[in-house]
Amino acid sequence: MTNILLTGSSRGIGAAIATAFDTPGVTCIGHGTASGIAADFADPGAPRELWAKALDALDGRIDVLVNNAGVFEANPIDADDDAWLAGWERTLRINLTASAELCRLAVRHWQHRAVGGRIVNVASRAAYRGDSPAHWHYAASKAGMVAMTKTIARGYARDNILAFAICPGFTMTGMAEDYLSSRGGDKLLADIPLGRVAMPEEVAEMARWLALEAPASMTGAVLDVNGASYVR
Secondary structure, X not given: OEEEEEOOOOOHHHHHHHHHOOOOOEEEEEEOOOOXXXXXXXXXXXXXXXXXXXXXXXXXXXXXXXXXOOOOOOOOOOOOHHHHHHHHHHHHHHHHHHHHHHHXXXXXXXXXHOOOEEEEEEOOOHHHHOOOOOOHHHHHHHHHHHHHHHHHHHHHHXXXXXXXXXXXXXXXXXXXXXXXXXXXXXHHHHOOOOOOOEOHHHHHHHHHHHHHOOOHHHOOOEEEEOOOOOOO
């Protein structure tokens, strides 16, 4: 039995990942769902509390951590100084720092138990190509997630602790639909050679495979799913 903690499982990509994990031999504890564990990552104590509750629910053992929770909130540079800083710090806290805390707890858990484990971090295409002028903080948080993933992979591979990242482009969630319509959907779609945005199920399948099947030698890999809108 593989025990998984999945953050941000209430909608969009997270909900699709939870569905992908609904398979024999897998127990997935979600975060932010009616059947999962509530935790507001804007609260500095929330990641530790979530981890402790998930461990309790999973009989003291977590094998895979999937960090998917995040926010995408505009923060224009002409906002009030205090408001701009608060927006920056909120996004970095939720998108990056909370994920880092959970990664740290996972690595220490696996070291203490002398077993391996897997981390899958859901980042973004924005980590590499940036985002809109109102979303510096979002791009920075996702770039930090990618760098953190690579560092964990390099630092703990000998302990059989593996780390992977996924970088979706636009994905057909409610958030993406709103953003597409607000930015002129046809123009944005013209920038995607595939001609459409990704579906949540496509990202979910990548997360499922990395969490359960990907070969160990892939640790540190960052996988893109953006319809060739950004090719590295």
